[in-house]
Amino acid sequence: MSDRFAEPQGEGGETRQIAGGEVAVLTTAQGVPVSDDQNSLKQGARGPSLLEDFHFREKMFHFDHERIPERVVHARGYGAHGYFELTDSLADVTRADIFQRVGERTEAFVRFSTVAGSKGSADLARDVRGFAVKLYTKEGNWDLVGNNIPVFFIQDAMKFPDLIHAAKPEPDRAFPQAQTAHDNFWDFISLSPESMHMVMWIMSDRTIPRSFRFMEGFGVHTFRLVDADGKSTFVKFHWKPKLGLQSVAWNEAVKINGADPDFHRRDLWAAIEAGDFPEWELGVQLFDQDFADSFAFDVLDATKLIPEEAVPIRIVGRLVLDRLVDNFFAETEQVAFCTQNIVPGIDFTNDPLLQGRNFSYLDTQLKRLGSPNFTHLPINAPRCPFAHFQQDGHMAMRNPVGRANYEPNSWGPAQGGPREDPKRDFRSFQEAPDGDKLRIRPESFADHYSQARQFYVSQTPIEQKHIGDALVFELSKVERPDIRSRMVSHVRNIDGDLAATVADGLGLELPEPAQAARPTIEDLAPS
Ligand code: HEM
Numbered sequence: 001m002s003d004r005f006a007e008p009q010g011e012g013g014e015t016r017q018i019a020g021g022e023v024a025v026l027t028t029a030q031g032v033p034v035s036d037d038q039n040s041l042k043q044g045a046r047g048p049s050l051l052e053d054f055h056f057r058e059k060m061f062h063f064d065h066e067r068i069p070e071r072v073v074h075a076r077g078y079g080a081h082g083y084f085e086l087t088d089s090l091a092d093v094t095r096a097d098i099f100q101r102v103g104e105r106t107e108a109f110v111r112f113s114t115v116a117g118s119k120g121s122a123d124l125a126r127d128v129r130g131f132a133v134k135l136y137t138k139e140g141n142w143d144l145v146g147n148n149i150p151v152f153f154i155q156d157a158m159k160f161p162d163l164i165h166a167a168k169p170e171p172d173r174a175f176p177q178a179q180t181a182h183d184n185f186w187d188f189i190s191l192s193p194e195s196m197h198m199v200m201w202i203m204s205d206r207t208i209p210r211s212f213r214f215m216e217g218f219g220v221h222t223f224r225l226v227d228a229d230g231k232s233t234f235v236k237f238h239w240k241p242k243l244g245l246q247s248v249a250w251n252e253a254v255k256i257n258g259a260d261p262d263f264h265r266r267d268l269w270a271a272i273e274a275g276d277f278p279e280w281e282l283g284v285q286l287f288d289q290d291f292a293d294s295f296a297f298d299v300l301d302a303t304k305l306i307p308e309e310a311v312p313i314r315i316v317g318r319l320v321l322d323r324l325v326d327n328f329f330a331e332t333e334q335v336a337f338c339t340q341n342i343v344p345g346i347d348f349t350n351d352p353l354l355q356g357r358n359f360s361y362l363d364t365q366l367k368r369l370g371s372p373n374f375t376h377l378p379i380n381a382p383r384c385p386f387a388h389f390q391q392d393g394h395m396a397m398r399n400p401v402g403r404a405n406y407e408p409n410s411w412g413p414a415q416g417g418p419r420e421d422p423k424r425d426f427r428s429f430q431e432a433p434d435g436d437k438l439r440i441r442p443e444s445f446a447d448h449y450s451q452a453r454q455f456y457v458s459q460t461p462i463e464q465k466h467i468g469d470a471l472v473f474e475l476s477k478v479e480r481p482d483i484r485s486r487m488v489s490h491v492r493n494i495d496g497d498l499a500a501t502v503a504d505g506l507g508l509e510l511p512e513p514a515q516a517a518r519p520t521i522e523d524l525a526p527s
Contacts, residue, residue, distance in 0.1 A: 028058050077113030080325065081331075084318070086100075089102050093233040096225065097344075109335060112215070113129065125257070127207055129148040139344055140384060141341050146219045146237065155445050196449055196493070197455065216239060216241060218236075218239070222292075222299045223237065225345065227345070234292055235284050237283075239282060277320050281319075287311050297451070334380070336368075344427065373398075376397050376398055389418075403417040464498070486511070
């Protein structure tokens with residue numbers, strides 16, 4: 001596997017490589033044999049190049065179009081193939097085919113990523129890591145598009161473009177990358193108290209993992225499992241690394257980024273190539289409506305987690321990555337994960353972040369991959385039988401041919417095409433609507449500090465010190481004192497000692513605790 005190419009390369013310094021024996025003839029994409037791939041067609045040996053040189057134009061045209069837009073977020077990522085194996089049946093709570101038969105394996109593809117950096121950025125940036133899993137189940141593809149942190153910055157998808165604008169390089173200067181803090185990011189965060197729980201996690205060592213193999217993964221949102229009778233059980237999904245959790249220290253992260261910006265992808269590649277297959281357990285937290293109603297927070301709020309003490313994690317399977325990609329572009333770059341890819345027996349909740357994501361992924365992938373037919377790419381195609389009436393579009397390869405391309409139709413079994421199956425379809429959980437159309441944030445989403453505090457106090461002293469150091473380091477990169485101060489005023493609501501340490505580290509007077517209410521425009525005027 002370490003041989004980069006199947007065929008040994010020619011010896012000597014000659015630039016012409018001539019076909020013959022076992023060596024195939026070089027052709028254009030149209031199949032026309034090429035005699036000389038080194039020189040363009042000219043009028044005379046030193047004359048002008050000719051427009052009619054179709055071989056040159058085709059070669060250059062294809063090269064010119066090699067790049068596609070990088071992902072608008074999570075641009076830098078690395079993927080591998082593997083499988084999911086069920087170790088404990090969930091047939092008691094879901095009809096999802098993947099969760100029925102213990103011992104059965106389902107093909108999987110996983111892509112790990114950073115969020116804010118560009119495709120060519122460094123692996124050890126302080127950043128959330130994406131943990132996206134595509135499961136090619138017998139009843140369609142299920143994508144669990146998660147992160148390595150169990151909560152998120154915002155509660156409503158409406159705020160996502162602003163969050164990402166603030167986090168990505170600033171539009172006038174196109175820096176910084178995710179490594180260093182900057183005014184825009186902390187301005188936005190300090191005006192979004194809902195982010196405070198996530199801030200504690202991103203300032204912790206979780207955002208500088210030692211490698212992908214030492215990371216947890218989380219579905220983040222509350223989802224539903226639905227059984228054959230339509231009964232729903234709420235679920236939170238967890239991936240637990242077999243190797244345990246490990247991070248690097250910040251000074252190590254900075255050095256690694258300089259010495260080997262590909263550190264994480266190299267680690268994953270090397271481990272799989274050596275047969276040291278990375279593995280995670282899949283855990284679920286299951287709870288019912290009564291628990292949801294009694295829980296101190298709203299289970300639809302993605303800035304909150306369900307403590308494991310309240311709902312223990314039940315391990316139901318394992319994920320093993322045992323195969324490298326053959327073609328980074330075709331697989332890792334063109335894979336399209338989408339939260340709306342769910343299967344019968346799994347369903348959404350009304351989490352307003354999840355609902356917005358369901359729109360965003362498909363929309364962006366049309367732009368990024370250029371055609372609604374990206375499901376025709378092998379990495380995105382289901383592995384189970386599929387049949388529908390879609391046709392045409394850029395790069396269509398699977399038009400319904402020899403049968404009807406519409407329904408209902410009155411053709412017989414041979415020509416009528418696929419038929420609906422009321423017993424096997426995806427059926428949404430029957431949930432009664434909840435009141436009038438309103439553009440508001442529910443009161444049950446209002447407590448932004450309690451879980452942030454719980455996370456901070458659950459850390460060991462050295463981990464707490466790292467959080468304090470990270471806040472001082474990141475906020476020291478913020479130029480406007482009012483933004484620094486506003487951030488510390490939130491930290492006061494999380495932990496008084498931490499706030500004092502950060503204020504001291506920044507040379508700031510300790511501000512009053514932030515008011516829970518939204519600040520007015522007067523409050524916000526730069527001092
Ligand atoms: C990638 C949108 C929140 C995890 C993406 C992409 C978009 C997006 C547009 C690029 C997809 C592509 O080009 O294929 C959003 C929106 C969010 C949101 C609108 C909130 C409203 C989240 C959350 C998580 C998450 C909460 C984790 C639970 C990921 C991951 C990827 C991704 C892992 C990379 C997938 C891959 O490896 O290809 N997101 N996202 N996102 N998002 Fe989100």
